[in-house]
Amino acid sequence: MNKLSVDNKVFLPQLVQLVNEGHLATIIAKGNSMRPFVEDGRDKLIFGQYDEIRVGDVVLAEVTEGHFVCHRVEKMEKGLITTRGDGNVTGTEIFEASNVRAKVVKIVRKDRTYDLATSKIWKCYSLIWPKLYPVRRYLLAIYRLLWHHQLPQRWSNR
Amino acid sequence: MKIKKGFELKKVCGENIIIAHGVENIDFTKVITLNESAAFLWEKVIDNDFTEDSLVHFLLDEYEVDQTQAADDVKQLVSSWKESGLVE
Numbered sequence: 001m002n003k004l005s006v007d008n009k010v011f012l013p014q015l016v017q018l019v020n021e022g023h024l025a026t027i028i029a030k031g032n033s034m035r036p037f038v039e040d041g042r043d044k045l046i047f048g049q050y051d052e053i054r055v056g057d058v059v060l061a062e063v064t065e066g067h068f069v070c071h072r073v074e075k076m077e078k079g080l081i082t083t084r085g086d087g088n089v090t091g092t093e094i095f096e097a098s099n100v101r102a103k104v105v106k107i108v109r110k111d112r113t114y115d116l117a118t119s120k121i122w123k124c125y126s127l128i129w130p131k132l133y134p135v136r137r138y139l140l141a142i143y144r145l146l147w148h149h150q151l152p153q154r155w156s157n158r
Numbered sequence: 159m160k161i162k163k164g165f166e167l168k169k170v171c172g173e174n175i176i177i178a179h180g181v182e183n184i185d186f187t188k189v190i191t192l193n194e195s196a197a198f199l200w201e202k203v204i205d206n207d208f209t210e211d212s213l214v215h216f217l218l219d220e221y222e223v224d225q226t227q228a229a230d231d232v233k234q235l236v237s238s239w240k241e242s243g244l245v246e
Binding site: 004006007011014015023024028046 | 173177184187
């Protein structure tokens with residue numbers, strides 16, 4: 001079995017088209033921006049159509065043409081949506097609702113499927129994790145240390 | 159034999175990918191891709207009954223390949239299509 005890697009810019013519009021046709025579509029998660037729940041290369045995201053967008057949802061948005069992000073909705077006001085990746089400390093994305101292309105409806109984490117609409121574990125995590133934002137930096141550092149044996153960059157220069 | 163109903167060959171990002179229609183969840187984490195000649199054969203037989211012989215015949219018509227090589231390749235291809243559940 002081989003691995004096929006494609007550019008988001010080219011692939012995601014096709015994925016969105018399939019979602020708009022009524023399919024769900026599953027891909028392997030890439031990047032660290034949705035840690036600690038979703039891990040790069042290990043977990044999967046299942047996208048579906050969105051009807052309503054709410055704070056806490058994880059949405060796929062095309063913020064500029066060909067540039068996609070898939071992060072959690074942090075705020076919705078004055079017609080603008082602000083998202084922030086669970087694994088990001090600084091950096092948010094702000095865009096209009098019309099930029100949203102799909103919603104994450106399920107996550108496969110360590111081979112276990114969580115339906116985001118019904119999973120108690122997901123709901124608890126979604127309630128608590130954003131509230132821990134003031135200490136997110138440290139929690140993520142601990143996560144990286146324990147699970148990835150990665151020291152903070154500046155330590156390795158000593 | 160023929161290709162089971164509901165399978166469609168779609169070009170996604172330059173790759174020939176088999177997508178199962180009517181299936182709710184299209185799983186891109188496990189896709190079946192076809193190379194150019196396999197895709198060529200797929201398109202030739204998608205709506206028809208076929209045999210290994212007819213596939214060999216198409217290959218010989220289209221590509222510069224000898225009979226034995228074509229027959230071997232077709233055998234391998236059909237076997238993998240069957241293994242993947244694409245053919246009945």
